[in-house]
Amino acid sequence: MMLTPLVYWAQRHEEIYLRVELTDAQVKTQSLTFFFLCVINCSARGHGAKGQNEYEFSLEFLFPVKPEVSYKSTQRQVNVVVGKEKRGWWERLVTQERKPVFLAPDFDRWLEESDAEMEIREKEERRNRLRSARLKEPGFISLKTGFLFAYNLVQFLGFSWIFVNMTVRLFIFGKDSLYDTFHTISDVMFFCQTLAAVEVLNAAFGVVRTGVVPTFIQVIGRNFILFIIFGSLDEMHNRPVVFFVFYLWSAIEIFRYPFYMLGCFNTEWKTLTWLRYTVWIPLYPLGVLAEAVAVLQAIPIFDKNKLFSIPLPKAIGGSLSFSYVLQGYLILMFLGLFINFRHLHKQRKRRFRTKKRKAN
Numbered sequence: 001m002m003l004t005p006l007v008y009w010a011q012r013h014e015e016i017y018l019r020v021e022l023t024d025a026q027v028k029t030q031s032l033t034f035f036f037l038c039v040i041n042c043s044a045r046g047h048g049a050k051g052q053n054e055y056e057f058s059l060e061f062l063f064p065v066k067p068e069v070s071y072k073s074t075q076r077q078v079n080v081v082v083g084k085e086k087r088g089w090w091e092r093l094v095t096q097e098r099k100p101v102f103l104a105p106d107f108d109r110w111l112e113e114s115d116a117e118m119e120i121r122e123k124e125e126r127r128n129r130l131r132s133a134r135l136k137e138p139g140f141i142s143l144k145t146g147f148l149f150a151y152n153l154v155q156f157l158g159f160s161w162i163f164v165n166m167t168v169r170l171f172i173f174g175k176d177s178l179y180d181t182f183h184t185i186s187d188v189m190f191f192c193q194t195l196a197a198v199e200v201l202n203a204a205f206g207v208v209r210t211g212v213v214p215t216f217i218q219v220i221g222r223n224f225i226l227f228i229i230f231g232s233l234d235e236m237h238n239r240p241v242v243f244f245v246f247y248l249w250s251a252i253e254i255f256r257y258p259f260y261m262l263g264c265f266n267t268e269w270k271t272l273t274w275l276r277y278t279v280w281i282p283l284y285p286l287g288v289l290a291e292a293v294a295v296l297q298a299i300p301i302f303d304k305n306k307l308f309s310i311p312l313p314k315a316i317g318g319s320l321s322f323s324y325v326l327q328g329y330l331i332l333m334f335l336g337l338f339i340n341f342r343h344l345h346k347q348r349k350r351r352f353r354t355k356k357r358k359a360n
């Protein structure tokens with residue numbers, strides 16, 4: 001007659017643990033019967049209650065289980081882990097209500113359902129903590145950080161090239177350099193300002209912690225001047241106003257982008273932070289003023305060449321000059337200036353207040 005070992009059991013939501021009381025056991029067969037995968041048969045040779053012998057047991061589980069079974073034979077016992085086919089808590093292990101005599105709860109591993117849920121939550125929390133600790137590790141660069149760093153680096157290089165080029169040309173050619181800024185600089189400026197659309201997407205998708213409206217106003221405002229006023233009117237290309245607009249735009253960016261690059265690695269250089277949050281105070285109104293001058297200079301040109309003019313119904317005849325749009329835009333510019341000036345002032349206060357609090 002085949003002998004049966006003592007089997008202890010416990011469960012979690014996703015698996016069943018069986019502990020078979022056999023020392024130095026050699027598991028011979030261990031299989032699951034493929035009828036709904038409910039029955040496990042296990043036979044082994046080892047030292048049990050009846051000394052060194054062949055032992056065997058069979059269990060018909062209450063619900064289906066997964067076909068893969070893992071078992072580990074140690075000097076003291078055989079540990080078997082069986083996965084539940086469907087996650088859940090079983091009221092008992094086997095189909096028959098009266099449990100087999102060789103089966104008993106494994107109190108070393110026993111957990112009630114609520115405790116098992118708590119164990120899952122704790123595991124999840126531990127995993128989350130580990131994940132965020134990993135993200136903070138000095139050597140760990142996330143995809144987002146890499147992307148932001150690369151973006152800021154490209155913009156920094158672009159605007160530095162613009163700023164340095166314009167400064168050097170100003171020193172070499174003096175006043176003459178004011179008249180050919182568009183021809184020497186515009187390609188790089190077109191590239192940088194087109195790329196700046198990424199900043200609106202970054203704000204909209206929460207890649208960086210900033211408002212969409214100020215970023216949108218900034219990018220649209222500049223691109224309107226660059227593409228519509230300068231880009232579409234040849235008559236504007238040789239005007240000194242291009243120099244002032246480009247110089248004021250790039251003067252802030254050579255501080256703003258390196259500031260973000262350091263921020264990507266949670267580092268800062270105090271002087272750079274101060275420059276990023278201070279230089280805009282004179283530059284922003286001056287920039288808007290230069291842009292407004294460009295718009296005012298463009299109005300008579302649009303009136304004359306009828307570019308972008310809106311045709312009126314035949315009964316009235318003629319067309320509506322684009323200069324009316326520009327007059328409306330002049331008002332929007334000062335509204336935009338007000339919104340962004342207030343935003344930058346808030347960012348400045350937030351930055352320096354936090355720093356002061358940290359220092360105390």
Ligand SMILES: CCCCCCCCCCCCC[C@@H](O)CC(=O)SCCNC(=O)CCNC(=O)[C@H](O)C(C)(C)COP(=O)(O)OP(=O)(O)OC[C@H]1O[C@@H](n2cnc3c(N)ncnc32)[C@H](O)[C@@H]1OP(=O)(O)O
Binds near residue numbers: 252334
């Ligand atoms: C109502 C619709 C009207 C539409 C019509 C438009 C009318 C247009 C008129 C507009 C006039 C525009 C005039 C303008 O062109 C003139 C000039 O530019 S003159 C030159 C001076 N200009 C400036 O100083 C402005 C420069 N630009 C900016 O500062 C930004 O573009 C702005 C959106 C205005 C503000 O930036 P932001 O809100 O992002 O503030 P912070 O720099 O403090 O950043 C906040 C946090 O986000 C992190 N961040 C942001 N960007 C990045 C990035 N690229 N990479 C990594 N991290 C980034 C930053 O680190 C902060 O994080 P934390 O707080 O954790 O430090």
